[in-house]
Amino acid sequence: MPNNALYAQSGGVSAVINASAWGVIEAVRGHPAHFSTCYAARNGILGVLNEEIIDLDEEDPLTLASLRHTPGGAFGSCRFDLGDPDTDREQYERLVEVFKAHNIGYFFYNGGGGSMDTALKVSRMGDLMGYPITAVGVPKTIDNDMGYTDTSPGFGSAAKFIATTVREASLDVESAHTSSTRVFIIEVMGRHAGWLAAAAALAQEYDGRPPMLILFPEVPFDKSEFLTNLQMAVHCHGYCVVVAAEGIKNPDGSLFSVAQEHDVYAYTQLGGVAPRLGEMIRQETGHKLHWSVVDYLQRAARHLGAKTDVDQAYAVGRSAVEGVVAGNKSFVPVIKRLSNNPYRWGIDQVPLEQVASIERGMPKEFISPDGFGITAACRDYLRPLIGGEDFPPFESGLPCYPRIRGVLRPQRCPPMAYGSL
Amino acid sequence: MPNNALYAQSGGVSAVINASAWGVIEAVRGHPAHFSTCYAARNGILGVLNEEIIDLDEEDPLTLASLRHTPGGAFGSCRFDLGDPDTDREQYERLVEVFKAHNIGYFFYNGGGGSMDTALKVSRMGDLMGYPITAVGVPKTIDNDMGYTDTSPGFGSAAKFIATTVREASLDVESAHTSSTRVFIIEVMGRHAGWLAAAAALAQEYDGRPPMLILFPEVPFDKSEFLTNLQMAVHCHGYCVVVAAEGIKNPDGSLFSVAQEHDVYAYTQLGGVAPRLGEMIRQETGHKLHWSVVDYLQRAARHLGAKTDVDQAYAVGRSAVEGVVAGNKSFVPVIKRLSNNPYRWGIDQVPLEQVASIERGMPKEFISPDGFGITAACRDYLRPLIGGEDFPPFESGLPCYPRIRGVLRPQRCPPMAYGSL
Secondary structure (H helix, E strand, O other): OOEEEEEEEEOOOOOOHHHHHHHHHHHOOOOOOOOOOEEEEOHHHHHOOOOOOOOOOOOHHHHHHHHHHHOOOOOOOOOOOOOOOOOHHHHHHHHHHHHOOOEEEEEEEEOOHHHHHHHHHHHHHHHHHHOOOEEEEEEEEOOOOOOOOOOOOOOOHOOOOOOOHHHHHHHHHHHOOOOOOOOOEEEEOOOOOOOOHHHHHOOOOOOOOOOOOOOOOOOOHHHHHHHHHHHHHHHHHHHHHHEEEEEOOOOOOOEHHHHHHHOOOOOOOOOOOOHHHHHHHHHHHHOOOEEEEEEHHHHHHHOEEHHHHHHHHHHHHHHHHHHHOOOOOOEEEEEEEEEEEEEEEEEEEEEHHOOOOOOOOOOOOEOOOOOHHHHHHHHHHHHHHHHOOOOOEEOOEEEOEEEEEEEOOOOOOOOOOHHHH | OEEEEEEOOOOOOOOHHHHHHHHHHHHOOOOOOOOEEEEOOOOOHHHHHHOEEEEEOOOOOOHHHHHOHHHHHHHOOOOOOOOOOOOHHHHHHHHHHHHHOOOEEEEEEOEEEEHHHHHHHHHHHHHHHHOEEEEEEEEOOOOOOOOOOOOOHHHHHHHHHHHHHHHHHHHHHHHHHHOOOEEEEEEEOOOOOOHHHHHHHHOOOOHHHHHHHEOOOOOOHHHHHHHHHHHHHHHHOOEEEEEEEEOOOOOOOOOOOOOOOOOOOOOOOOOOHHHHHHHHHHHHOOOEEEEEEEHHHHHHHHHOOHHHHHHHHHHHHHHHHHHHHHEEEEEEEEEEEEEEEEEEEEEEEEEEHHOOOOOOOOHHHHOOOOOOOHHHHHHHHHHHHHHOOOOOOOOEEEEEOOOOOOOOOOOOOOOOOOOOO
């Protein structure tokens, strides 16, 4: 029986995906009777297809342990979906070829909903092609939109960064609003789900504190209602901080940030909700304004990692391995909330086919009736997820993020017929 | 002799301007023989004109002490320049009226080059109008563009945040560049001086590491050279991280981010170098790209304050007061570098009229010959300024930034003839 483990990362990375990697690697090494060794694929499933298998025994043990506090995807990630097993059979034959060549019997795929689908395909391939492979998903996404898990590792740290920076920037705007900027717009990620935008509300110390208005992808953007609320905030507080998810939509369902032909707020194709909103507000109200687009900064901000999030990322990695050792296959370890106050959590296992490609938006009861804020229930849900600090070590004033060497194992298979991917 | 002290904040605020406030307040309180009490004006010099004088004795001492770790301008800031003493005499008469009413003999004005000019005008007004006022400037600006000081409090923390977040986001981009984003643009502040953009270079672990290209306001933007270098970086490393100062200029000296009529990269008036650069790169190279505009986040990011910067902000506040006690007038305490390695610094005093309205760009010898990076001399200059961590206290996962109550003293003067400002 092939008994090497292979770990790989997929999709958009996060500040804590490497903590999951370390959880997997450490746990595999803790079961020498079950696993012979642990490898990592370079750039996710592409690394399997390209036969780029990283030999983790070549890494400095301290570097591997420091994965726990290093953002990004240390082994490389990818955006690549496996084809249909019926029509793209050669992909699956290639996977088997590479797995066989490196004696891989266990595949741990760390990613979001789409990546769980890839893990599921690998798992089914085993049965289909008679190759004994155990595939397990390790959950990750800053979007918090995976189903069947209370939260996804990566979300808590991004949420903590957003809430922190919104609180800080709001103090800045508040300071000089009488003679300077009155409106500040912060664009955060979230194409379909407003979780990250919602997290900004944690910056509020109490009612009426910034951010005053949050725009969710789940709530159709009503320009006149938005402007009325914005003017009211400026009237009451002297200024208004707006947090907008990148995926907010017009009432007709089209994306707000995609330029229309003959658009009065002519904007480039590239999008950017914040500058577009800013231009609209400037034209309609004349308020002096500033805007920020956080983009990758929010999902890479390991310097402000949430301890809860780091712990959970590490735990799902470990749990994936422990589940395999217990004889399970085709599952995803997920976070289960045991109690809210004090916050306690555990790990559950859910079948891969349930989690794969499911997306979870904000429930209606988490968005306030006016559509511009969150409810107490949402606040209770979010608060523990950003809990605790877990600062990385600093050196010369900057966080220290060691890099893995990434030494590849000698290739044993012929190159792919259709070239490397 | 009037012997109350008045502290006020001016211009764009920073992550550490409140540390200077605390330095002033604490030092004033430490000299009861010299000062009767310390007030703060609400919203800078506007608070004097509007007679909005905050009674600091009404504040919780713990809240005042926590100014050391609170970003923004706790007392409110302003963008307002005093007029010419000859033509706007009523402004100066009003200042004297308010100073007299509250027995203010010492004025500490905390701001950048322009605010030093205001402090100078207040100082000269004293002589002009026969009112005994001692005016002192307390330096502050994230732009690091004040003259006669080795650095300006506020810069080090902004620089630390930029270098950290560029390092983190670059790890993110590096992770998935083979199948996703290949170019990432980060826009930082700096209208005239490239110091903040330069600080991004500290993220580099060694040569060739991101950021690969830095665009300075001091270097005219050469599109074809930029694109050649960008393509080279993508060829060598697989991806390219670009850091651009908001104030980069075309070869003709015009701002890059202001839309031209019939501009091929049609962009709104609001500016935004990053989206504009992004659109250009997309059209010319077709690379998948992302961009971020950091804006106020970088100058508010107290959660990542540089200890050196916090210490210096506090020290210039204290030193302003100590200088006054020693009998000095019309000066600015500035940072003096005593040695580079180990980094040692002290405080010097420079006459207000020297510092007022002077701007300091990057010296030529700090920018690498190709114009896209910094030299070793610049690196040696910058490195100590981001040194040390000084995390604020956290509560429920977020930094704890208490607010002052801001109780105003009873008004004793008639309202201004021309209404409040």
